[in-house]
Amino acid sequence: MSTKGKVAGIIANLVIVEVDGPVSQNEICYIKMSDVKLMAEVIRIGGKNAYVQVFESTRGLKPGTEVEFTGHMLEATLGPGILSKNFDGLQHDLNKMEGIFLKKGDYTPALEDDKLWEFKPIAKKGDIVVPGSWLGEVEENWIPHKIMVPFKFEGTFTIKSITEQGEYKINDTIAVLIDSDNNEIPVSMVQKWPVKIPIKAYKEKPRPFVLMETGIRVIDSLNPIVEGGTGFIPGPFGTGKTVLQHALSKQADADMIIVAACGERANEVVEIFAEFPEIDDPRTGRKLMERTTIIANTSNMPVAAREASVYTAMTLAEYYRSMGLKVLLLADSTSRWAQALREMSNRMEELPGPDAFPMDLPAIISNFYARAGFVYLNNGKTGAVTFIGTVSPAGGNLKEPVSESTKKAARCFYALSQDRADSKRYPAIDAVDSYSKYIEYPEFQEFIKENISPDWIDNIMLAKNILIRGHEAYEQINILGDDGVPIDYHQIFWKSEVIDFVILQQDAFDKIDASTSIKRQQYMMNKVLDVYKANLKFETFEEVNPYFKRMINVFKQMNYSEFESEKFNKFEKELQEIINERVMIDD
């Protein structure tokens, strides 16, 4: 018999329920208002009272209303049909909801019960399997979607029977397993998993080491991220967090992209809805939407579901990782999730930590980031969940709990700078403050040497060093005046500006410049380093600025041209002439 209860108190979306039986932490319950059922989650228990956070507005709710507990935590529904969907934070299909406005308690199913999928068995009768083992696959868009032994199962099983290739619905039995006690257990194409618990159906999680190409130069060429890596993008409002995440979602080399729109603007998801079905995925030639799933809990949607939304998204990512795929998970913005936790914690009158956030915020954030990673599955195949979250620091100051906690958890740091955004130097990532811890990993260095080029990492170091020296020179010029410093200071400053304008700055809205292949990035990096290495001759400091402006202008025209096209080559020739004007031949 399931536990029941009655509403005893209401403070915004925190509801106190007097219960008549056992309840567990994080258990889901439904509050049965006269016309609708409101979904809620237990977040604290004290005596006969369960404190539940309601995933809806509680307007009109009255004390005494009946509550029904479900006996399980918040679960994701895992099976074919997740790809290309637009879900809310609790994995309800937004497209199945009727009407323009969201209705309270309109809980649509995540998947389609009556859709037929062409199932092909992979395993065969007599095989020994464990949770996560691949039983068969169906084609979902272009992804071979693996049907697995449910993660909730425990132990090893023998396949008693597996169905033949053919069309099946998600709830049809496709295999029967036998456990160690000889019980027969039917398996379908759909399973459930509690979102707050990591899916661990893999053999090993080594340190990640494979470069994930993003096409964004300041990332790939200066602060590279890896498949299964973690990164975060903090920045004041308007500095380009969302544009950067959208660029990543369009360009990154991943099999599947999950975008968790967490407490941000609805119009930003609408942009994805509008564009992704139209834009080609350069890797497959199909539409971007075919590799994308969106979890939308925008800022006007119920606050309590905000926390759930990032966990739902992560669970879907882990599910696809278990199929041997490279998944990129993007969350914009993790600060909104932290704020949702803060609102709840304050309503429960918990002892607040810094800035009134809950005390355990750092632990919550690091546990979440720890779910990302590169894995070896039990069958030897690999899979990855790469996670990049944005952080919206209050007042733009990184000395605040969410930024600080995230900095400890994420391995790549992409700091957006207000100054760079103000002067339209997009993407406004501060290349010097930002870092990628992965370039220190020997296994990553090895990978780069073998797969990209032996001098890639050295070039990163050199380019960063030039940027730092350029900045120092600029400060000296500002202190001592243009003619108070040696001409060389002007030269080093402008050489760093060349890197800034040619490598760091990238027009996200230009068809060609928006995404740069690794080959092209390498080529351009060598070009700007050639400029750096060239010994250029100037008589007066006044010659330096116009000279480099001309050079940068030609470089930018190259960036706007198709790689190695006639136009590109023409500009390159022009560039070479400009360099030759002043280069001194060493003797």
Next chain:
Amino acid sequence: METTAFQKIHTKVDHITKATCSLHADGVGYEEMATVNGRLAQVVKIQGDLVTLQIFSGTEGIPTNAEVVFLGHAPKLSVSDELSGRFFNAYGQPIDGGPEVDGNAVEIGGPSVNPVRRKQPSELIATGIAGIDLNNTLVTGQKIPFFADPDQPYNQVMAMVALRAKADKIILGGMGLTNDDYLFFKNIFENAGALDRIISFVNTTEDPPVERLLVPDMALSAAEYFASEKNQNVLVLLTDMTLYADALSIVSNRMDQIPSKDSMPGSLYSDLARLYEKAVQFPSGGSITIIAVTTLSGGDITHAIPDNTGYITEGQLFVRRDTDIGKVIIDPFRSLSRLKQLVIGKKTREDHPQVMNAAIRLYADAANAKTKLENGFDLTDYDERTMKFAKEYSEKLLAIDINIEIDAMLNTAWELLNNYFSVAEIGIKSELVEKYGKNKTQISQINTN
């Protein structure tokens, strides 16, 4: 909101604080409205049968035997075409001497639009102000505030923008409006002959501050009626949202909530987002555009109110006085329209994005040159040119008294760029320079001479 026969009257109030009172009552719904000795109140907390009511106009003089009547519903507004041309208070009651509005009573602060049902905004709103149209182009369905110090003429600029925006309805939500500003809006709308498409919900400095909390929801519910049911383009003006947020902090403080940054409630982001996200482009053609005002203190945008606002809205228009030209400008550095890329270069001339960015970049160089000058250094020829450019740019394009078409703005920008800079210094894509830039304007100048 009259009491009807079957409504039970409670007469025993247990606790009274500055903003709330509590009493024992059964069958009360969360967020339900009530009257306490005739004053409007709303349920903010229920614990067992103890109900806490927030009294909008304050609890001064409320006795323990006050008459409390629960109204059985959340705050409502009667919506119909009769709203047009009318002035209301924060409760949606007429303050213009006219009759009550006859219409369908809808609960304010209603549900959100399903994101998959929204349409991507794509209609440009031309204001004639180059600091907006050229650098921070507005789009229907957008939400954007003016950030301005209290001494800036933000209400005047907002009224001007509203009247030029070609909206079907303009809905004013005034919060803590001074009586002078209230009369200003009334006059300017009247003089423009626009009164019949204007609806106002006004809380002035003379009214209790907590009442303000109802104003944006009233304005937005009226907006939803016209945009969603009548497919109209509705422009909502909310001024001043800083005073709205102040009222939120008063309430949360009186309810003993733990304040976060700048004594604001921890839920400030959600509270503001709930309102601003009502801006929408409906698929049926109607739209709600929100232009708001957030007053700053000494230009500080890191304060929790502008900071949270900036994270929610689709950009901000930073109004300040440019002392070099002695005029009010829209500051190109701190201003932003996040939706501009949906229209610039698409609905406007293709060179728009690059011309805009080039001019702002050079304007930034001028700011550096100015710092150099202030630090007592010699200026280079380039520095001199940027500073001259900046002054003219400010006068001819950034000042808010400009009123020209977007093509004229672009031509003016090219003219300034050409006058002061070489092609390399301008740094725009070569095709565009060839088509609209250097030679082009020179040729057209020759032709017109």
